[in-house]
Amino acid sequence: MFLSSVPEMMEWGLRGASRSRRDALRWRLASLAVFLALWSVAGGLVELTKPFNPLFLPAPWVVIGALLDLARKGQLWVHVAATLERVAVGFSAGAVLALALGLLAGQVRAVRNVVEPVVELLRPIPPLAMLPLFIVWVGIGEGSKVGFITYATFFPMFVTTVHGVAQIDGRLLRAAQSLGARPRHLFFRVILPAALPDVLTGLRLGVALSFFVIVISEFVGAENGLGYLINDGRNFFLVPQMLGAALLLGLLGYAGNGLVRVLERRVLRWQHPR
Amino acid sequence: MKIRVRGLSRTFVAQGRETPALLDVDLEVAAHEFVCLLGPSGCGKSTLLNIVAGFLRPTAGEVRVDERPVTGPGADRGVVFQEYVLFPWLTVVGNVEFGLRLKGAPAAERRGIVARYLELVGLAAHAEKYPVQLSGGMKQRVAIARALANSPEIILMDEPFGALDAQTREVLQDELGRIQRVEHKTVLFVTHSIREAVYLADRVIVMTSAPGRIKQVFTIKLPEVRDRFAPEFTHYESEITRVVKEEVAKVHE
Numbered sequence A: 001m002f003l004s005s006v007p008e009m010m011e012w013g014l015r016g017a018s019r020s021r022r023d024a025l026r027w028r029l030a031s032l033a034v035f036l037a038l039w040s041v042a043g044g045l046v047e048l049t050k051p052f053n054p055l056f057l058p059a060p061w062v063v064i065g066a067l068l069d070l071a072r073k074g075q076l077w078v079h080v081a082a083t084l085e086r087v088a089v090g091f092s093a094g095a096v097l098a099l100a101l102g103l104l105a106g107q108v109r110a111v112r113n114v115v116e117p118v119v120e121l122l123r124p125i126p127p128l129a130m131l132p133l134f135i136v137w138v139g140i141g142e143g144s145k146v147g148f149i150t151y152a153t154f155f156p157m158f159v160t161t162v163h164g165v166a167q168i169d170g171r172l173l174r175a176a177q178s179l180g181a182r183p184r185h186l187f188f189r190v191i192l193p194a195a196l197p198d199v200l201t202g203l204r205l206g207v208a209l210s211f212f213v214i215v216i217s218e219f220v221g222a223e224n225g226l227g228y229l230i231n232d233g234r235n236f237f238l239v240p241q242m243l244g245a246a247l248l249l250g251l252l253g254y255a256g257n258g259l260v261r262v263l264e265r266r267v268l269r270w271q272h273p274r
Numbered sequence B: 001m002k003i004r005v006r007g008l009s010r011t012f013v014a015q016g017r018e019t020p021a022l023l024d025v026d027l028e029v030a031a032h033e034f035v036c037l038l039g040p041s042g043c044g045k046s047t048l049l050n051i052v053a054g055f056l057r058p059t060a061g062e063v064r065v066d067e068r069p070v071t072g073p074g075a076d077r078g079v080v081f082q083e084y085v086l087f088p089w090l091t092v093v094g095n096v097e098f099g100l101r102l103k104g105a106p107a108a109e110r111r112g113i114v115a116r117y118l119e120l121v122g123l124a125a126h127a128e129k130y131p132v133q134l135s136g137g138m139k140q141r142v143a144i145a146r147a148l149a150n151s152p153e154i155i156l157m158d159e160p161f162g163a164l165d166a167q168t169r170e171v172l173q174d175e176l177g178r179i180q181r182v183e184h185k186t187v188l189f190v191t192h193s194i195r196e197a198v199y200l201a202d203r204v205i206v207m208t209s210a211p212g213r214i215k216q217v218f219t220i221k222l223p224e225v226r227d228r229f230a231p232e233f234t235h236y237e238s239e240i241t242r243v244v245k246e247e248v249a250k251v252h253e
Ligand SMILES: Nc1ncnc2c1ncn2[C@@H]1O[C@H](COP(=O)(O)OP(=O)(O)OP(=O)(O)O)[C@@H](O)[C@H]1O
Pocket: B012, B013, B014, B020, B021, B039, B040, B041, B042, B043, B044, B045, B046, B047, B048, B210
């Protein structure tokens, strides 16, 4: 948020967010409300007039009812936890690998020359195209699901990290050296902080991609997870369950994104200090 | 001699052709001396400064600091760049204490030194700001304080005030003159402004057009605190202008 003038700052101090900001929030909430209302009306109409089986388009309360039902039976949390665990483990492994290799490749040209061509070769392949291969190699269990997330998230995080390191202004390194910095200082006090904005962008892409690919791998040979719930819903024609699981996935992805954003705002405060 | 440059040459390879940027430069700077380098654009001033700083290697010749050959950058030679190179993720304090932290100076000592130099450059009130919140002149003050706080004996400055407006520039010249009367650093200072050179320097060195050599050296015999409008001042100014103009004219031939 930019508070560039004194009147703006006074307004902020007196009334909270500026008019435009509060207006924006209002529009967002209104848009959501309208969407929910339209959905409810459509769902209600279908239920009343039955132009087709109302199961195809359940109203919001039916979807929420289905989720509550699962929660009451104690199943919902099991599925959410399973998905979250796979995402957490797979994403973390991907992040560690991508950061370690990316930071190295960004600095050492020889490493970059070896790693980058391979990455550039594999990167354009849609990760989903590799899933069957993963299953053939690792089997259908947890390993392939977690490993698949690691594989898919590695690329954006690696590429942004390399970019973050490679684009560092050489003058910053020179300035640090003239202040007495040795190579290890340069890494921790210049390269890392300078690359951080790009690294965090990569993490955000990685989180989004995790939730994107986990669903598909839970379609295949899973016994739990939100992806499993969706597939299970398809087999048994439980549309409310399918929609409910999809909504939850959306919410989790949104929360994951929000988490990285909070982290970004924290550690990148220098970009927009107040 | 604090800095001794001997037979220094540097050639760059551009588009497959070797072009000499510096040719056989000899230069000596005494301890506590303030030396300004003047010369037409592209004559190799930055190249010379970068070699003394240890950022660049010479093709021939050598640079000695305290009689020891320079092999790379080091904390004994502070550098102030033209484009205010601050660490954007650190506050003003964080920038100024950067070198002290590397040395492992205890917090109390750091605080004292940082406060002293922020006071010296008039930025005490902006200690907790980030570089994006500072004007160009303020950033360059931070860069100067950062170099000084690390207590190098030599300070190398490449057109440090080149990107500033005329007013701010004179204010900073005044400040730098005042600081030098307190700190007595050995300074090598590149500029395009003849006025600036005469105002600050003990000696002004005019370089030839590329490849750069030393054309003429002027020892400025003016009082420590200088008056830009004194007749002796303008005399030096016009004298040096004449010599610089000869070289600038050659660039356009
Ligand atoms: N890294 C480089 N690669 C190739 N040529 C270079 C390089 N750095 C400088 N040169 C060349 O060396 C010559 C001297 O450059 P230098 O930057 O030292 O000039 P300068 O006197 O500082 O000029 P200015 O006053 O415009 O800053 C120029 O012809 C320039 O093109």
